[in-house]
Amino acid sequence: MLKVGDPLPEFEGLNQDGNIIKSSKLTGKKLIVFFYPQANTPTCTVEACNLSDNYSKLKKAGFRLLGVSADSVKKQKNFHSKFAFPYDLIADENRDIVEKFGVWQQKTTFGKTYMGIVRTTFIFDENMICTRVIEKVTSKTAATQILEN
Template identity: 40%
Template sequence: MLEVGTKAPEFTLPDQDGNPVSLSDFLGKKVVLYFYPRDNTPGCTRQACAFAGAFGQFKALNTVVIGVSKDSVASHRKFADKYTLPFLLLSDPELTVLQAYGVWQEKKMYGKVSMGVVRSTYLIDEEGVIQAVMPKVKPDTNAAQILELLSK
């Protein structure tokens, strides 16, 4: 994973509507960049809904929320519509950004080893520098943890 104080890697990925979104689009704002395994799974849904529930607070703090997974644009569109998610979901099926941010890792489940997204969050400042790195976050408390960091 990347370290606090390093420049966040620039990227451009399609959002849930197929529009290209670049990290540099948000210079001047803080960015919560959260990586999650899969749309419509229990943990990922709880995490997304927690961010959606706190969206007004993030907006008031000049902070953009962006979720990234390897799901397709169409999958993201359905996920965003189903749960009325008010933030961007970016599609990275080629794993370019997932690997650049070090969240595509070996995982073990029930003794089986496979590659996948480790649920992780980065807080990036207005100049594009990483302010906080949160590996292996809990879906239910991630949004609240970041709001706490932002209010310090």
Template identity: 55%
Template sequence: MNTLKVGNKAPNFESLDEQGNTVKLSDFKGKKLVVFFYPKANTPTCTVEACNLRDEYTVLQEQGYEILGVSADTAKKQSNFKKKFNFPYPLLADVDKTVINAFGVWGEKKFMGRTFDGIHRVTFVIDEEGVIVKVIDKVKAKIHAHQILE
């Protein structure tokens, strides 16, 4: 796994969100962007993390941040997840893992004694110029917005 680091230029990605809209990095030029990668929609920790960002969305926006969630789930699963929990931000349905691989968050994981490949829970904070200024690789789902703001 070759995860991007602080100081790297964010990859110029293009992907579809939960509604089939094209979302590109360039859409956020001149804005601060939080891109959070999560393993799977509607799973316990992913839900807590995404709901924390939803609950603190106003605070994050007041600080100038836009938010994008990314997983390899289908648009339908992402749409259901968004509707069920009323997320105010887009969720990218990166089924082909283009964005996931561009940020380097796909790799070997261990869970309950099993080893497998999957998405690592990592968040990137990108500045107005498209440079990664913070990487959170030890995400604490219940206080994730606080981790972004500190």
């Protein structure tokens, strides 16, 4: 998994509108990249909405925000439109980005073991160096977790 001190991995992906987002174009502002397992599921919705509800605070603190899951552009578009998120969601269907960040891992739910995205938030400074990794994301207070440091 990506750790504090690591640079932002080079990547490009399609956002909810099918536009290309390149990591090389994200410099100059602090950046939050949050990974969530699946669009429009209860816990992921709570997290994304918490970040949306607190977007002005995050923006005021100098952050740009980017959500990533392995969903299709269509699913990301539906999720984005349904809740009018003020930030981009990347559709990482081939799992290129989730692999680079190291969040595609073995998970166990109700005794069933499978591979999936581990809910994780990465924070980068203006130079795109990772300053913090939040591995135990609390969906209801995701923005507070980010702003508390």
